[in-house]
Amino acid sequence: MSTRKILIITPYAGRTGSEMMMGYLLNRFNRDLFQLGLCTLQPGELLNDLPPDVPTFTAPHHFSVVQKLQNKFGENPIFRYLRNVQKQFKADIWYLNTLVPAFLLPLAQELGVRVVTHFHELPLEYMALKGEAFRRLITESDRIIGCSEIVCQRIREAGGQRIELCHSLIDHSRIKIQPDRVQKLRQSLNIQPHEFVWVMSGQSTYRKGFDLLPDFAEQLKGSPARIIWLGQVIDDGFVTYTQEKLKHNSGVRVDVLGVQREDYYHYLSLADGFLLTSREDPFPLVMIEAAALAKPIVAFNSGGVAEFVQEEMGEVVDSWNVRDVVTVLQKVMNKELIFNAEKAKNRAQQFDVSVIISRWETIMRQL
CATH class of the missing domain: 3.40.50.2000 (Glycogen Phosphorylase B;)
Structure with missing residues (x-):
């Protein structure tokens, strides 16, 4: 042939x-x-x-x-x-x-x-x-x-x-984690032992829900949550608007770290959970990567995430209300939601x- x-x-x-x-x-x-x-x-x-x-x-x-x-x-x-x-x-x-x-x-x-x-x-x-x-x-x-x-x-x-x-x-063979490097990154961000780190990743666009960062930070006020955003930060009015709102944020700490090519998987690894804020997302690779690293996933029902996330892997919220998602985040942080790390990793392996x-x-x- x-x-x-x-x-x-x-x-x-x-x-x-x-x-x-x-x-x-x-x-x-x-x-x-x-x-x-x-x-x-x-x-x-x-x-x-x-x-x-x-x-x-x-x-x-x-x-x-x-x-x-x-x-x-x-x-x-x-x-x-x-x-x-x-x-x-x-x-x-x-x-x-x-x-x-x-x-x-x-x-x-x-x-x-x-x-x-x-x-x-x-x-x-x-x-x-x-x-x-x-x-x-x-x-x-x-x-x-x-x-x-x-x-x-x-x-x-x-x-x-x-x-x-x-x-x-994804290519699982490329996910290589050095525990010492993860620890150094945690120290550089001054992450405290009691804090629960939620990581998001994507371009800073409306579709990806970048503008929702201040709302999540405010709604999580008083919780042990920390938020990290990875990915390209576009220089436009939409991003400037969101960043100005974040300057006046009185809620939990938000770190917008931009593109982290060398340490991308280390940042995912230091997270305690993965939060998908997208309004629409066909089948995001970072969702698979988060599962491969045994991170619980919480998301709006924005598309392919509902096909991927199974029971005991996290929760997909059938609502566009930030408060409803925050309720689930609180359950994860309080260990009220059952999470099966092996199930998450096995699911990721299928992709x-x-x-x-x-x-x-x-x-x-x-x-």
Whole structure:
């Protein structure tokens, strides 16, 4: 059987969950079945974490004067670049990772290349596309992969066709914890023995519920809770508004630590619990990572978390009221909620790349 050539096209080659998942797959796929390449619309850190047998391409993102003129008169420089990439790589399939590369669907059809679209989004993010572009994507892609059942359900509701479920995944082999380093971080944050640390992780956006930090801090006042937020802190008015509110916070301490690449897993490890504040989240990788580190999970019913969290792993709250979530947080801190660490770790293991990759490869071989 000849190998199938797949060009994965991704937005930023960054550290978002959707792109980390692609990175794990690119390191572990079956070379006897597939040849994979990666084209990114912007250069990112993921490019430094790929095996040498995976060719990479970076589309133009800072247009020259000539490219700007070409674009103005109807020739998109990214289209021209992708035409050349296709001549060189000769992909059988273009794999659009997230909705961002959706604008490339007409080009793929023009070149006679089949298209797989991997949805990592729920409806709040559909507004990024024009209506017609969204309709074409969900009806004309040769295959759609949803990263959770709730994502697949939303696509079906919108009239999507040829949909397959392939859950998001992590690579457990990368979770390496040094207890001495964890202890040093606890000391640097002056975490006291009686304090209960809740960690969140994600971009500082409305979808991720970053603006709810002051509300959680106030509602937890008088408890032993501490809150740590990890992830990219965007310089915009929304974040500035939230940070100004936090300056006047009279509740529990909140530390917004930003991106912690080297110590990411150590910060997750020092936590006593994981709090998911997202308003929408398809199937967050950090949720799986928290379970792998045996942390109880508390969340709004924001999407894929309800598929993942089982009994004795934490609780998903069917309410958008911060007070209702805080009630559950208090139960966890008071040990009134049964938590089974082994069950959490075993559940996380079901979403390791070594398990999920066979499902992904099956879907791709069926095309």
